[in-house]
Amino acid sequence: MAAGRNYPIQIKTKGMKSIVYYLIAAAFILASCESEELQEKPPNIVLFLVDDMGWQDTSVPFWKERTPFNDRYHTPNMERLAVAGMKFTQAYATHVCSPSRVSLMTGMNAARHRVTNWTLKKDSLQPMEKDHDSLEFPMWNVNGMSPFAGDSLAVHAMPLPQALHDVGYYTVHSGKAHLGAIGTPGADPLNLGFDVNIAGHAAGAPASYLGTENFGNGEGQNEFAAVPGLEKYYGRDIFLTEAITEEALRALDSVVTIAQPFFLYMSHYAVHTPIMADERFVQKYYEKGLDSIEARYASLVEGMDKSLGDIMDYMEQKNIADNTIILFMSDNGGLSAHGRGGALNTHNKPLASGKGSMYEGGIREPMLVKWPDKTEPGSVSKYQVIIEDFYPTILKMAGIDSLQTLQKVDGQSFTAALTGEKEYAGVRPLFWHYPNEWGVEGPGIGAASAVRKGDWKFIYFHASRKMELYNLAADIGETTNLFEEDSEKAKELAEVLSKHLKAVGAQMPIDKATGEKVEYPIELWEDDAE
Template identity: 55%
Template sequence: MIRLLYKIGLPAFAAVVTYCPLSAQPRQKTKPNIIVFMVDDMGWQDTSVPFHTEVTPLNKRYRTPNMERMAREGVKFTNAYAAPVCTPTRVSLITGMSPARHRVTNWTQIMRGNNADAADDTFARVDWNINGFSPEPGVPATIHATPLPQLLRDAGYYTIHAGKAHWGAMGTPGANPANVGFMVNIGGHAAGHPQSYLGTENYGNKLGKITYHAVPGLEEYYGSETFLSDAVTKNALKALAQPVREKRPFFLYMAHYALHVPLQADNRYFGRYLAAGLDSTEAKYASLVEGMDASLGDIMEYLDKNGLARNTVIIFMSDNGGLSLTPPRSGQPHTQNLPLKAGKGSLHEGGIREPMLVRWPGVARPGSVSDQYLIIEDFFPTLLEIAKVKPGKLIQQTDGVSFMPYLLQPGRKDDQRSLIWHYPNRWGGTGPGINHASAIRKGDWKLIYSMKDRKVSLYNLRLDIGELTDVSKSNPEITRQLADELTARLKAVNAQMPRYLKGNDQVKWPNEL
């Protein structure tokens, strides 16, 4: 069931579009449709599209023909970054703020003070916005900001949410996509993963077994063989009928629950991977990947059939790196994203570097590649620029920078910009770079501050994409400069830092070591 939250009367728009050369800002007579295709927990290597300089064994494992099509028809961004876990990324996307600024630095769950941070033997739980994003002021432990979907809706866009929301804790206004600016909500609520992907299990909505992870609003598929990825896609395409009929621009946030746990087999594809020799766990994971990719194909086919492709921007992205803990994955821990180090929860590349593709016919040059590094908060100003929306005064101060110049001219490069990450929490699990860390990237250099280890490590990503060799001792001046800049950036936004259980002293800043 598609839930139409409310309808507002807005003028129809003409469907005529003209495009200017790739080297200039496009000028359209009508606003382009925008689709953000967000995948959960998808790593840089969880695709047959090679984002590395060479095809890897993992690229050969997965089958993602529709991502391949997007890469052929648009721009592949090889250095796109998110936060190490989901909610910080999602809040940054809709607010344009870095996690250090908005302080939603870990994943949210249920209101009334529940803290998702795992207990730690060194640090007390940090003071972060445990209730996530709020479109309303005065909600405890939230960041109040003007959300992107609201701005687009106010500018005349028909706004549709499909899949995972996870901006705010259950019981807060931010948990409901209707309050964030979406006119239609398909299956989105406070939970960060589904109770079940299976229609035969009612996506978790079975009497006596329901938890808050049960996916709402898909009753028409209960008892069926329809996999969750397919169900939310079918209903998203149904929801597009209204703006298409009214010739109104639309914003579709297609936010899949896949590839998050529980790892369950999408039986449309599961057998293929068993036959290829994968164990049951990895075959389930690969089937989730291919089912997600099939959704992308269904959406592109819909655009083609309805004459919408030429005036529709599709941006493919993931909210954090691929899961590398075993279990639930199988194999040697933290090898699931090779050649990148570690995975979800880590500030090493495996936890934050994401597969990103942009298709915009007539604007994005087909088959092009941008190696410019960018980060999730950049989506906010970019989408507003694409939509030709000047938001005026916002509640929040933003950190994102539009990546439109690199979309129009993929060969452009800026090595002077710095990206920062701040994760002063304990997500859980152990592994390289997981828990209580901050990081900065500038040019090819990346510095990671491990708060528990009380040390900084420096890597040259051009020479060492796997972050295997710490070169901080042989590059003391670069190490000092990056530690100083990371400290200054964190202090500028009043970033919260952990305190020791013994003595209650705050951990040192990166440049105080």
């Protein structure tokens, strides 16, 4: 056992299969001899995560009606998954990547785990956070998550793959990790409970998607963003999305014919910048009249969708589709504030803004789940889900009803929604907290906190202390701020948000003008009362 770890049932040593696996595998083999029913084996689980994919970057509509963007993109395998499973129309992540990924891996809300911005350099704030004109930002957990107790500026928690590994799952990471800063234990997925790591490291974007460019490896390339571990594809005419999918499925070949269940975390670098053309698909988008950037972007989306189809085909070919759960999600809203073709901050309409923003365009995500014999094919749920909910949900899917974790798990299982036992009644609040700077200007971008409860959403901007209130059922585009019109509802949500931030010890920036921490929103009402 690695020094410093404190996992309740940790047995794994790097390069060895756990004793737990052998015991459980033996039980599975015995069960399979006694019965041919596939349900005797715990389900295989595929978590398919896309990077920077917007709510409408798909031909699957997630709103009450189709939008022009749904007609722009071609994602037949997402359509196929939607027909086979359940579509969630109100699913959320955070508005930048590392906070979502750490929440997914720990079940913790970002305000609690304090990995509130994207990670890269060890022990260092992001450059844009060091000289803000009005705010001094807190030293958040810039090193990401860690499997070791006592690591500085990192959250120590029981990772999701470790929990699954310790009950016998074969765990495969393929693609983007972005869970720990360069040179920290959390940067390597093998330290977080994965048996296999394909191409995952500290960086959040690839230097290149092209095998002909060695995915950015080589003299004069971006050493931080060069994708590791894919040397066999160097010089080949292959797209990164395809390469990591091929490697993921090859990794599963060793276990699909035996009793051991698997957890595949298919975590794509696509559709993150650099926006490069996937030549297999891009021509049709040029012919549609899209400008070159948007055509390349659409080809990235379709290449991602092909990966989903390849995985679904693999499960069917291996006769394991009926015992394989597939969850599809994005880590934040679609990029729109920079680097795109056409008018900025319009790529997620009718949602406002995009990646980096507290508005819906930055946090609302496409989400699909296929759970054979559990989800009704072609069903749609309005259940409100947030990224930390995946942790307890996946554990429950795997048959882990209780787990002694190091961390307080904020997420709530949505298995009852998947099985049709429960529909969201608008009681539970969802929280976002970002005491940081992303470095790009745009609507709703900047240090802020927010809460959604039922149809209502309240946003508090730290620098200006501006508060905004929206009824999303009536105004999904967040066009009309109801703060003045319904101040009592605003105060109610300000109190809910403030209580949460206080309860989890949320960090707040310091106002440079006063030298004091930015107030929790409810404190502004209290000050007015005085």
